Amino acid sequence: MSVRHNEKYLETGRTRQKSRTREELVSSLRDLLKDGQDPSVAEVAAIAGISRTTAYRYFPDKEALLHAALPETGLASLLGKEPPSDVRARLLRTLDAHFEFIRAWEPQLRASLRLSLTPGTARPTLRGGRAVGWYRDALSPLEAAGSGIDIAALAVRLRAVAGIEPYVWLRDVAGLRPDQAFSAMRANALDILDAEMGRQQ
Structure with missing residues (x-):
């Protein structure tokens, strides 16, 4: 059905x-x-x-x-209507949408993270790796342009610094406010993108 x-x-x-x-x-x-x-x-x-x-x-x-x-979990892209063509702008839009998702569903995401860390537990439904696809979508112009960048690997690196796991560390261990945590994740993700694109020039 x-x-x-x-x-x-x-x-x-x-x-x-x-x-x-x-x-x-x-x-x-x-x-x-x-x-x-x-x-x-x-x-x-x-x-x-x-x-x-x-x-x-x-x-x-x-x-x-x-x-x-949680409607966002069904989306293949977080870019919305009329997405920009510039990769940095696409990444910024994706980051902001991802952060809004974390802000809105933080308790559910935290609970799912805890569950996924329990030995012998099957991967929870919320831990489906969807965000990697969101970041790969943001990077898609680089792939289309034949940039030579490993888009799949770059998407994983971006997800590693922007998601519930780094957010929890920044909030609970580093003691940052939510807005500070999101700013740190945004800066880290942009640094990764800029460094990768700089190597291709």
Whole structure:
């Protein structure tokens, strides 16, 4: 069952009730993620007091439910409409959007990070490596121009200095305020990009 199919299901008959049911599932997932859990659709349905069969009418799998609860996780790009062509400007826009995501969903991201560090635990849904794709998208003009830069490796390096892990260290260990932590991550990412592009000149 596709997400599009589910959207059509919401638009037919008892739409208000269906909208409430959908929001209950989404809200329950957010709460569970905040508590450090990584539940299945069936587990979310049980907490929300909704039948498993009904829940799957709205969300065919955990990824679909996650994308509804945290919309950014379903995006292949954070550049939005009319993205700039300049790579540095693209990176700045991606960084700012990524930081807004961290700001909005910090409790869920922290809980997922803690869960991922527990020995023997499967990788949580929120630890899917999506941000590397966001940074690779920001760098795509370099690839198209045949710059010779290893875009995949550069995207990983950028993600290493801009994400929930460095943010937690900067806040909890270095004692920075949120705005200071984001500024430090932004500066580090831009330094990496500038150094890499400088080597190609």
